[in-house]
Amino acid sequence: MASTTATGDNDENTTISFGCDYAKSSNAKCHGKYCENEISKGTLRLSRLIPNPFIPQSSTREEQLMPVYYHVQCMINYLRTGNEKKKRIENVAKNLQGFDELKKKDQEKLKKLFNYEEKLQGNLSETSTTVQTTYLEHDKDKKYWQISYDNKSTKTKYGLLDEPDSNAIILYKDFSNKAEAKKYADKKIQEKIQKNEYTLKKQTGVTTNNQTPVATKRKRKQSPAPANTASTKRIKKQRTIITTATRKQPTRSASIRK
Numbered sequence: 304m305a306s307t308t309a310t311g312d313n314d315e316n317t318t319i320s321f322g323c324d325y326a327k328s329s330n331a332k333c334h335g336k337y338c339e340n341e342i343s344k345g346t347l348r349l350s351r352l353i354p355n356p357f358i359p360q361s362s363t364r365e366e367q368l369m370p371v372y373y374h375v376q377c378m379i380n381y382l383r384t385g386n387e388k389k390k391r392i393e394n395v396a397k398n399l400q401g402f403d404e405l406k407k408k409d410q411e412k413l414k415k416l417f418n419y420e421e422k423l424q425g426n427l428s429e430t431s432t433t434v435q436t437t438y439l440e441h442d443k444d445k446k447y448w449q450i451s452y453d454n455k456s457t458k459t460k461y462g463l464l465d466e467p468d469s470n471a472i473i474l475y476k477d478f479s480n481k482a483e484a485k486k487y488a489d490k491k492i493q494e495k496i497q498k499n500e501y502t503l504k505k506q507t508g509v510t511t512n513n514q515t516p517v518a519t520k521r522k523r524k525q526s527p528a529p530a531n532t533a534s535t536k537r538i539k540k541q542r543t544i545i546t547t548a549t550r551k552q553p554t555r556s557a558s559i560r561k
């Protein structure tokens with residue numbers, strides 16, 4: 304089982320509720336897995352309320368809980384990983400305590416961000432027709448690993464072959480473009496096969512090498528219009544010079560007539 308708990312979020316199933324507010328000081332550090340930076344005073348932050356391990360059971364329920372704070376994006380990253388059972392934010396207005404007290408623009412920002420997450424995950428669902436999935440199995444360890452990608456995001460899913468699907472760990476990633484997402488997926492697949500000794504079992508939705516639809520109507524190469532030959536032909540208009548023979552008036556010879 305140790306092999307599947309790669310996320311290391313031991314407390315990921317213990318979220319009691321989610322909240323949001325503006326950091327009252329810069330003291331709290333972000334709980335984000337790769338962050339751990341401070342959340343500066345006044346910053347919009349999200350939180351998870353979890354059981355406080357330092358308070359004895361005898362205390363009141365309020366005291367038994369403690370918040371852990373996240374930068375907005377760090378919370379999103381936290382929510383992009385883990386198994387199905389993990390508690391997540393489905394609707395910011397409903398699931399985030401303190402949402403109504405936020406500035407309007409921050410409410411809109413959160414709505415937009417979480418709508419995007421929903422879309423991203425929907426696009427990568429197993430029923431999606433455009434998604435490309437590669438499924439690998441590790442025969443010896445009886446575990447599986449699969450990666451799907453669609454547009455510019457990826458979904459990795461892995462777990463033990465004899466465990467229910469809901470135990471599988473899922474990880475969503477979003478990239479700046481499609482090529483980056485594909486690069487990541489290809490790299491991971493190679494890594495699993497070469498280093499971790501997984502075997503490729505099936506691939507779905509994989510198009511045979513970038514079938515960019517060829518335009519059925521071939522554009523006729525338009526040859527340049529024939530040059531106007533008439534213009535080149537030098538029609539020499541021969542000017543017929545009509546010389547009017549000037550009839551010479553008989554000059555009267557000055558004959559001296561006597």
Ligand SMILES: [Zn+2]
Binds near residue numbers: 333334335339340
């Ligand atoms: Zn952070």
